[in-house]
Amino acid sequence: MIVGESTAKDWFYKGEGAANLTKQCQFDVFMKQVGKVLRIQKIPNKKTLSAHKGLDLSNHEKLIWKDVGEILESATRDFASRAFIQHVMADLLNSKHIDAGVNFFGAILFYFLMYYVFGVAAAFIFLSMYIFNAYHKIVPWDHDTFSTISGTPKCDFSIAVEIKPKCGFLPSSEYITEANAIKKNATRFKMHQFLKHHRGEVTLVPVIILQISGYNPLDLFSGSRDRILQAIVALFESPQNNFRIFFDGSLVFGGLGGGLDNTTEQFNNSKEAIANLIASSGLQLASFFELVAETGFRSGIFDRLLATQKLDVLDIEGAIHLYYNIISQPCPICKNLSNMKVLHKYSSLHSLPLEKSMKIVREYLISATAKDCSLMISFRPSELGCTTSNYDSVFLRSSNQTYAYKGILSAGELVAPQPIQFLNQLVFFFLIIAFSILAGLQILHPFGFTSYYRSDLVCFCFQAFFIDLDLKPLDKMFHYYELDQKIVNFYKMNQEIEQK
Ligand SMILES: O=P(O)(O)O[C@@H]1[C@@H](OP(=O)(O)O)[C@H](OP(=O)(O)O)[C@H](O)[C@H](OP(=O)(O)O)[C@H]1OP(=O)(O)O
Numbered sequence: 001m002i003v004g005e006s007t008a009k010d011w012f013y014k015g016e017g018a019a020n021l022t023k024q025c026q027f028d029v030f031m032k033q034v035g036k037v038l039r040i041q042k043i044p045n046k047k048t049l050s051a052h053k054g055l056d057l058s059n060h061e062k063l064i065w066k067d068v069g070e071i072l073e074s075a076t077r078d079f080a081s082r083a084f085i086q087h088v089m090a091d092l093l094n095s096k097h098i099d100a101g102v103n104f105f106g107a108i109l110f111y112f113l114m115y116y117v118f119g120v121a122a123a124f125i126f127l128s129m130y131i132f133n134a135y136h137k138i139v140p141w142d143h144d145t146f147s148t149i150s151g152t153p154k155c156d157f158s159i160a161v162e163i164k165p166k167c168g169f170l171p172s173s174e175y176i177t178e179a180n181a182i183k184k185n186a187t188r189f190k191m192h193q194f195l196k197h198h199r200g201e202v203t204l205v206p207v208i209i210l211q212i213s214g215y216n217p218l219d220l221f222s223g224s225r226d227r228i229l230q231a232i233v234a235l236f237e238s239p240q241n242n243f244r245i246f247f248d249g250s251l252v253f254g255g256l257g258g259g260l261d262n263t264t265e266q267f268n269n270s271k272e273a274i275a276n277l278i279a280s281s282g283l284q285l286a287s288f289f290e291l292v293a294e295t296g297f298r299s300g301i302f303d304r305l306l307a308t309q310k311l312d313v314l315d316i317e318g319a320i321h322l323y324y325n326i327i328s329q330p331c332p333i334c335k336n337l338s339n340m341k342v343l344h345k346y347s348s349l350h351s352l353p354l355e356k357s358m359k360i361v362r363e364y365l366i367s368a369t370a371k372d373c374s375l376m377i378s379f380r381p382s383e384l385g386c387t388t389s390n391y392d393s394v395f396l397r398s399s400n401q402t403y404a405y406k407g408i409l410s411a412g413e414l415v416a417p418q419p420i421q422f423l424n425q426l427v428f429f430f431l432i433i434a435f436s437i438l439a440g441l442q443i444l445h446p447f448g449f450t451s452y453y454r455s456d457l458v459c460f461c462f463q464a465f466f467i468d469l470d471l472k473p474l475d476k477m478f479h480y481y482e483l484d485q486k487i488v489n490f491y492k493m494n495q496e497i498e499q500k
């Protein structure tokens with residue numbers, strides 16, 4: 001495939017974050033690329049400079065990732081990031097929810113060619129090319145729609161939610177200073193909201209966030225069906241960059257990215273529009289939220305993510321000291337400490353062996369990726385026959401609708417009813433009727449399974465994929481420390497003002 005000037009018009013803007021912009025292919029002559037997503041690294045500006053990751057891994061990064069050969073052998077950070085997704089994150093999060101994509105060679109090949117043939121001057125030419133073209137990464141298919149999966153029957157419509165859950169636990173590290181003990185009771189998400197809101201107020205335009213979100217990540221990761229639902233509803237009420245809804249692959253609810261909230265009026269219109277749109281597909285908004293919550297609950301997908309986030313055991317207040325062990329530089333945090341007891345505690349961290357320091361920092365970075373990634377869950381209507389054979393079923397008692405969880409298939413597998421499954425259903429069906437009669441009920445049974453056999457059921461299959469699992473750069477460690485202190489100090493200050 002060639003992506004060039006002549007085909008650029010076939011790639012449509014899809015969304016963006018701080019570091020990347022995505023485009024989706026809507027047309028190609030052979031119809032092979034349609035639905036694929038191109039993820040392009042943005043040119044860093046003042047605002048996004050901290051998100052810019054540079055071209056290559058640093059020597060210290062090569063050191064800490066030395067045990068993952070594929071990362072080490074990668075020619076550039078882009079390749080390393082892909083290897084990181086395939087060989088680190090996929091094991092932790094379950095490979096069926098991961099799609100590392102393929103790297104788009106063009107720019108990289110050109111770089112090597114220029115470098116070896118023309119030397120240093122070429123680097124300059126490449127730089128200008130980099131500014132306009134950057135790196136391209138093709139993700140095999142679009143995760144906010146089902147229609148492009150090979151082998152899957154084309155369906156009426158697909159609906160998807162994108163959730164950026166952020167950190168789902170409260171830290172309990174002994175290295176958190178007493179002054180920052182609030183971190184053990186208030187989520188980082190909640191505290192960060194205050195800072196984001198304030199930044200919006202002082203800069204006036206653009207408003208960073210309009211209101212403090214009521215979303216609590218602890219609910220989403222609670223493992224309780226009701227609390228997950230509560231989290232989904234709160235995300236809908238204040239989507240910010242944490243919640244989006246796509247209909248047939250087009251964004252219909254939530255911001256496009258780039259950091260701005262809508263005005264209240266735009267937001268209310270959009271809430272109404274999405275309720276109408278979902279209703280037109282036969283679903284009530286409330287049922288849709290239940291569907292998302294039930295899927296999250298049943299799939300256990302948040303449990304794996306939480307376990308990965310919890311690899312951050314020491315909190316940044318502990319991990320930062322180990323970072324300085326790795327880069328062999330004097331620790332600026334210890335340098336400014338006067339409390340001997342605390343200093344003693346941190347000096348024990350500075351005397352840890354290098355291997356141990358590297359393990360802790362490596363796990364901190366893995367956790368940082370897990371705290372920042374997003375989950376794309378896409379649903380499509382499905383025939384009852386399909387769902388009962390290959391998918392786990394989920395019952396929603398309130399709406400009498402059945403949904404299916406596509407957890408046991410790999411992408412692209414054909415969905416076809418199997419005779420053995422059919423027999424199981426038949427036996428099950430007769431057992432239920434027999435039980436119902438025995439229980440003195442005419443045809444209804446006490447388990448609420450009746451809806452399973454109704455012909456007017458709406459059934460959905462779903463797929464869940466993590467996106468934005470990029471490797472975080474090691475040299476972001478000090479930024480993490482600084483931001484953490486800024487967030488907690490600002491939150492404490494706000495609390496003090498409130499208490500007065
Ligand atoms: O530090 P945080 O928690 O604010 O997370 C950053 C995100 O801010 P958020 O609070 O989610 O709006 C931030 O998201 P936005 O640009 O605000 O949408 C990025 O995801 C950033 O990662 P990277 O620098 O692009 O690799 C994220 O940086 P990392 O901390 O994940 O490196």
Ligand SMILES: Nc1ncnc2c1ncn2[C@@H]1O[C@H](COP(=O)(O)OP(=O)(O)OP(=O)(O)O)[C@@H](O)[C@H]1O
Pocket residue numbers: 014015016017018019020021022037039139141142143144162244257372374467468
């Ligand atoms: N495979 C995909 N399928 C569909 N949409 C996608 C896919 N990958 C990314 N997107 C869309 O593009 C947006 C930006 O992508 P991504 O989150 O990777 O950017 P980023 O700059 O790394 O984000 P952040 O600022 O959070 O670090 C996503 O929020 C999502 O809406």
Ligand SMILES: [Zn+2]
Pocket residue numbers: 320321324331332333334335346350
């Ligand atoms: Zn230190």
